[in-house]
Structures are given as structure tokens and as C-alpha cells.
Amino acid sequence: MRTIVGRESPRTxxxxxxxxxxxxxxxxAAGLWACGGSGDDPAEPVAAEPSAQAPASAEPSNTFKRPFVGDAPPSASSDVSAAPSGSAAPPAGTVQGGPCADVDLRLEPKPATAVMPKGGYLTIEFRATNAAAVSCVRDVGSKAQEVQVKxxxxxLWSSDDCAGSGESSKRTLQPGEVVTSRMTWDGKTSTPGCKKSPRVVPSGKYQVMARLGSAWSKPVEFTID
Structure with a gap:
């Protein structure tokens, strides 16, 4: 007996x-594996590309830093050491702008001529120089100046004898600065206050000296002929 099979369902x-x-x-898949896997070395996996590019590193800053300028001191990490401010202190023993010591002064009486006639007149230049390395203060007025003939x-004679009391004049003398004045001698003797009559100084060799306060010059010779 033959079985008749009908049409199958869509699900089947x-x-x-x-x-x-x-x-x-x-x-x-089996065929592809057989073709691709026949080599000795396994295929290297392909590295995945990074999803985002790494940010570039910042450029290095300059190694030199400016010195600190301001009210607060620079931090200890500063690369530049600040230079010491102010000038170096003066050597010990020097006093800038202080009184001029006698040893700081160079006094010179300079006769206008080395030989003067008897009974004549002689002009004498008074010179005071600050020989110190710093400026100093000194009274250089007529009251402090004197010229003597000895x-x-x-x-024998002094410029102070018959003159008035004179004037004071304190000045700051720079190193090497020179103060000058001129006096005239009439070739005669004098006494303090002009109490005695003058007499004519005879011929011979004499010395002239200059004084400024308590400082004296060396004697300078001249001749009366």
C-alpha cells in the first residue's frame, strides 16, 4: 500500500x-581556515588606531628668569641671584665730608719774587690744598689765614698784627681743591695790634710761612737785597 505525502508546512x-x-x-569557514592557517607563523594582529591623538607636550620654558622686582623678596627657587645693592663701604679711617685734619692740608706761601729790594713791597700768595682722598670741611676765611716773615x-712780621679780626668761611673742599689769597708785605716789622713803630727789615735771607688754623706750612726762603 503506498502512502501519499502531502505538502509540508511553511515552518518545516x-x-x-x-x-x-x-x-x-x-x-x-573550514575552507578559509585551511587556506589561511597553513603558514608557519601566525598572522600578527593589527593594532587598533588610537581613538584620539595624545596632546603634545608643552614646550619647555626658558631657563633664565628675570630678577625679582617688587616689595617682597624673591623665592628661594629663583634661578638668578640678586646682586648686592649699594656701593662698598669706604676704607676704615676715612670720613667723607668730615672736618679736614691738619695732615690733610698742604699749605704753601709763594713769594712773587725770590729777591726783593730793601724797603720795597713783596706780594705773597697763600695756597691751601685738600690733599686728602675724600672731601672735607675747613674754615678757610681770613680769620684762619696768616702769613709770617721770620x-x-x-x-718779624705777621699779616694778623695790624689787620682786623677777619671773617670765618667754612667750606667743603673736594680732593685736590685749592684755596688761594694774596697779601702784601711792606718790608717792615710789625707787632700784635701794631703797638710798636715798624722798622725797615735789613738786607739778608728770610723765611716766609703760612698758617691755616692750627696747620702750618714749611718755610720758604727769599732774600732782601
Missing amino acids: YWRRRAIVLGAGVVLL AGGER
Whole structure:
């Protein structure tokens, strides 16, 4: 007796199609593996590209830093050491702008001529120089200045004898600065206050000296002929 098979349902039809399709995919994969895997070394995996580019590092800053300028001191990490401010202190023993010591002064009486006639007149220049290395203050007025004419140790004439009390004049003398004045001697003797009559100084060799306060010059010789 022959069995008659009717038409199959759609569900059964698609199930068979899926089985056939799956078997075909398996066979295809097996063939690809057999062709690609026959080499000795396995294929190296391809590295994935980074999703985002790494940010570039910042450029290095200059190693030199400016010295600190402001009210607060620079931090200890500053690369530049600040230079010491102010000038170096003066050597010990020097007093800028203080009184001029006698040893700081160079006094010179300069006769206008080395030989003067008896009974004549002689012009004498008074010179005071600050020989110190710094400026100093000194009274250089007429009250502090004096010129004397001597014969050996004997005092014959002084510019202070018949003059008034004079004036004081304190000045700041720069190093090497010179103060000058001129006096005229009439060739006669004098006494303090002009109490005695003058007499004409005879011919001979004499010395002239200059004084500024308590400082004295060396004697300078001249001749009366």
C-alpha cells in the first residue's frame, strides 16, 4: 500500500533551509581556515588606531628668569641671584665730608719774587690744598689765614698784627681743591695790634710761612737785597 505525502508546512520548510545554510557557512569557514592557517607563523594582529591623538607636550620654558622686582623678596627657587645693592663701604679711617685734619692740608706761601729790594713791597700768595682722598670741611676765611716773615726763629712780621679780626668761611673742599689769597708785605716789622713803630727789615735771607688754623706750612726762603 503506498502512502501519499502531502505538502509540508511553511515552518518545516524554513527550518530545513536554515540547517542547510548553517552547514554551508561551517564548510566555508573550514575552507578559509585551511587556506589561511597553513603558514608557519601566525598572522600578527593589527593594532587598533588610537581613538584620539595624545596632546603634545608643552614646550619647555626658558631657563633664565628675570630678577625679582617688587616689595617682597624673591623665592628661594629663583634661578638668578640678586646682586648686592649699594656701593662698598669706604676704607676704615676715612670720613667723607668730615672736618679736614691738619695732615690733610698742604699749605704753601709763594713769594712773587725770590729777591726783593730793601724797603720795597713783596706780594705773597697763600695756597691751601685738600690733599686728602675724600672731601672735607675747613674754615678757610681770613680769620684762619696768616702769613709770617721770620729770620731764623724770630718773628718779624705777621699779616694778623695790624689787620682786623677777619671773617670765618667754612667750606667743603673736594680732593685736590685749592684755596688761594694774596697779601702784601711792606718790608717792615710789625707787632700784635701794631703797638710798636715798624722798622725797615735789613738786607739778608728770610723765611716766609703760612698758617691755616692750627696747620702750618714749611718755610720758604727769599732774600732782601
